[in-house]
Amino acid sequence: IEALRMDRIVKAYGPTVALDGASISVRSGETHALLGENGAGKSTTVKLLSGLIRPNSGSIRIFGDEVHLNRPTDAHHHGVQTAFQEISLVRDLTVAENLLLPNAPTGIAGLLRRRHGEALVREHLERLDLGGINPRAEVGTLDLPQRQKIEIARAVFRHPRVLLLDEPTSALSGRDIDWLGGLIERLKADGVTTIFISHRMAEVRLFCDRLTVLRNGKDVGSGEVSEINDDE
Numbered sequence: 001i002e003a004l005r006m007d008r009i010v011k012a013y014g015p016t017v018a019l020d021g022a023s024i025s026v027r028s029g030e031t032h033a034l035l036g037e038n039g040a041g042k043s044t045t046v047k048l049l050s051g052l053i054r055p056n057s058g059s060i061r062i063f064g065d066e067v068h069l070n071r072p073t074d075a076h077h078h079g080v081q082t083a084f085q086e087i088s089l090v091r092d093l094t095v096a097e098n099l100l101l102p103n104a105p106t107g108i109a110g111l112l113r114r115r116h117g118e119a120l121v122r123e124h125l126e127r128l129d130l131g132g133i134n135p136r137a138e139v140g141t142l143d144l145p146q147r148q149k150i151e152i153a154r155a156v157f158r159h160p161r162v163l164l165l166d167e168p169t170s171a172l173s174g175r176d177i178d179w180l181g182g183l184i185e186r187l188k189a190d191g192v193t194t195i196f197i198s199h200r201m202a203e204v205r206l207f208c209d210r211l212t213v214l215r216n217g218k219d220v221g222s223g224e225v226s227e228i229n230d231d232e
């Protein structure tokens, strides 16, 4: 069964054709890379699947159902959550508030529920080995690797069926890369399908089962990562 199928997607920004008939097929439970150089159409694909923009033509199926992702809520309702490269956390809210959005309760009546929410976030962070990050810290006070990890943790907090990781290593190095690898493995064990957007074959090799290569808005190849030679 396919978690995601994009068929002959066209997306133009004025005269610029960002996606030129690209088709992408992602199997349920796999970690699937979208690999391509700058301008290949990766960000456009992320925005389409996150409900931020709409295609000019082509179809998107999620677990077999044709979907129309007109806004982020539509993507969420189909189980698609995105960790964006341009981190989309609200800087002057706390980590907990960001994870609990849009349902962060306010006012005195919300105090108890807020405490409860904060405890849920704390447990979630501990489960993800991010217990060192204070849920009460304002996002603006975190360093960039912490922010990128919280961006990813937020998407996971919402129980995705399909998790989109948009260049998730851009602010990470060393042990944080190992952390990401461990997280992807655990999500896979839970049956989550992960789509890993990248411009680096080396990390695709490290993290992914299969890949689709995008070039100039077209899918120019797809298959098992293990079957790709080093010089390709």
Ligand code: ADP
Residues within 6 Å of the ligand: 013, 016, 017, 018, 019, 036, 037, 038, 039, 040, 041, 042, 043, 044, 045
């Ligand atoms: P990638 O993420 O692989 O670098 P993009 O999807 O960002 O690729 O871009 C694909 C093409 O679409 C590029 O030629 C880019 O310049 C163009 N493009 C992307 N976003 C816009 C936009 N908002 N307006 C005009 N052109 C855009």
Ligand code: ADP
Residues within 6 Å of the ligand: 072, 073, 074, 076, 077, 081, 082, 083, 084, 088, 101, 102, 154, 155, 158
């Ligand atoms: P729900 O699906 O629970 O109704 P919404 O679609 O109303 O949630 O989302 C509320 C806001 O939170 C939106 O602005 C949405 O873009 C943002 N949001 C939710 N999840 C994420 C995420 N994983 N990455 C980026 N923004 C998100």
